[in-house]
Amino acid sequence: MTRNIKLVVEYDGTGYCGFQDQGRPDRPTIQSVLQEALARTCQEPVQVIGAGRTDAGVHARGQVVNFHTRSRIPVERFPAAVNTQLPWDIKVREAAEVPGDFHARYWALSKTYRYTWLVRATPSPFWHRYALFVPRPVDVEKMRRAARHFVGEHDFAAFRSTGGGSKSTVRRMYRADVWRENDLVHFEIEGSGFLYNMVRIMAGTLLEVGLGRRSAECVPKALASGRREELGSTAPPHGLTLMAVAYPDGGGLENPEESASTG
Amino acid sequence: MTRNIKLVVEYDGTGYCGFQDQGRPDRPTIQSVLQEALARTCQEPVQVIGAGRTDAGVHARGQVVNFHTRSRIPVERFPAAVNTQLPWDIKVREAAEVPGDFHARYWALSKTYRYTWLVRATPSPFWHRYALFVPRPVDVEKMRRAARHFVGEHDFAAFRSTGGGSKSTVRRMYRADVWRENDLVHFEIEGSGFLYNMVRIMAGTLLEVGLGRRSAECVPKALASGRREELGSTAPPHGLTLMAVAYPDGGGLENPEESASTG
Numbered sequence: 101m102t103r104n105i106k107l108v109v110e111y112d113g114t115g116y117c118g119f120q121d122q123g124r125p126d127r128p129t130i131q132s133v134l135q136e137a138l139a140r141t142c143q144e145p146v147q148v149i150g151a152g153r154t155d156a157g158v159h160a161r162g163q164v165v166n167f168h169t170r171s172r173i174p175v176e177r178f179p180a181a182v183n184t185q186l187p188w189d190i191k192v193r194e195a196a197e198v199p200g201d202f203h204a205r206y207w208a209l210s211k212t213y214r215y216t217w218l219v220r221a222t223p224s225p226f227w228h229r230y231a232l233f234v235p236r237p238v239d240v241e242k243m244r245r246a247a248r249h250f251v252g253e254h255d256f257a258a259f260r261s262t263g264g265g266s267k268s269t270v271r272r273m274y275r276a277d278v279w280r281e282n283d284l285v286h287f288e289i290e291g292s293g294f295l296y297n298m299v300r301i302m303a304g305t306l307l308e309v310g311l312g313r314r315s316a317e318c319v320p321k322a323l324a325s326g327r328r329e330e331l332g333s334t335a336p337p338h339g340l341t342l343m344a345v346a347y348p349d350g351g352g353l354e355n356p357e358e359s360a361s362t363g
Numbered sequence: 364m365t366r367n368i369k370l371v372v373e374y375d376g377t378g379y380c381g382f383q384d385q386g387r388p389d390r391p392t393i394q395s396v397l398q399e400a401l402a403r404t405c406q407e408p409v410q411v412i413g414a415g416r417t418d419a420g421v422h423a424r425g426q427v428v429n430f431h432t433r434s435r436i437p438v439e440r441f442p443a444a445v446n447t448q449l450p451w452d453i454k455v456r457e458a459a460e461v462p463g464d465f466h467a468r469y470w471a472l473s474k475t476y477r478y479t480w481l482v483r484a485t486p487s488p489f490w491h492r493y494a495l496f497v498p499r500p501v502d503v504e505k506m507r508r509a510a511r512h513f514v515g516e517h518d519f520a521a522f523r524s525t526g527g528g529s530k531s532t533v534r535r536m537y538r539a540d541v542w543r544e545n546d547l548v549h550f551e552i553e554g555s556g557f558l559y560n561m562v563r564i565m566a567g568t569l570l571e572v573g574l575g576r577r578s579a580e581c582v583p584k585a586l587a588s589g590r591r592e593e594l595g596s597t598a599p600p601h602g603l604t605l606m607a608v609a610y611p612d613g614g615g616l617e618n619p620e621e622s623a624s625t626g
Contacts, residue, residue, distance in 0.1 A: 111488055112489065189491070191487060222456050225373050225375040228451045
């Protein structure tokens, strides 16, 4: 009998060419490394479906994937078993058996992304991989005002790099906030879905607003006009992290409490 | 005229053979990399004196060093100037001019070290370099009780690996605490000085106490007996960070407010 297994996965994306496999063994992806580790664990070829196709260099604390397998390994043993096959920069946090038709991408109700800046005079070895270094003060209140314009259903055509294949550019954002935590400034946004490079264009725009180089009003203007050039540059990938993916009824589980959480 | 410059330095020690230069170019040290960067900045050879000789793989958020130079670079420009010459994993946070007889090691009143464990079922890519992974629950209250026995003036002969050259093994600990922060457990200790591997033996012992493999009473017993074998194993270096070094009157400065802080 085939089972459908959902995994919550964390990764440091620094060393990878993004989530999505590109069929090039010289360019490792999160998907290809996960598939190889799962194939060794399950002793059969495995096809991994990811909720979010994160770019090269983007990290995840709560990426969700699913795969079908005939392996009889008890689901609660999956995280430890797969983790012994994975490198240090990709780890499985949780595993759960889900209904056969669960699909990590199609079933996702929302995704939450976070962009982080290190705002101080000198760079930090400890944030080098995870935050964009900004050696000038930023106005967090202005950034927050700009970010709140993202909330609601809008046509985000202006917030897209060429190369994304989506037909509709309408998405719904459920919440958007900007806050300071010591030397860090975080931007977090939850939405129904995101266009290609959308969060990084949002982050690049918010930084320019915070530095006083652009007005917060550029956001409603660009939402109305659909013009990419009214926004800031695309922020580099290493400041971005996929935080969580939400599903109906606790992730497509019959009994969410039974999932092998490792919290 | 020669000036004496004090620097506060942060580093990720993963890629280095400790702080202290060993005269082997194939084994880079924090000291050798700092000296090379400062020599390029000051355009003359520079000898760096460090407050704490951290082991290979140990990190620092507040290491303090000093060096003498005839360079006329204004002190407030030192952090940015040196940082352009340093790799991502070593960065200068602050610079200040100090009296000619200031010595980063001899003048230090106390040093604060922190040891961090990641206590949960699965390892984390984000803490892989900075915390020891512990996949079993620990009793933080027992660890705290054991740690409090460190406070005061004691003969720490039992808390030393062979290889340390100190004659006296008496040290004074000003505070010691253990606390939980989400999935992390931290042990932080401030003392007048530390013997070779002393904090790592303390941390290894506290973990065994937390796991129920050793009683908190082993600490006063080992302090009385001086027997290394009554304590736990030496914890691995990557969980350890030198947090701060304290000096009289704000670091040997005439006017601490004038230091080029980058907080």
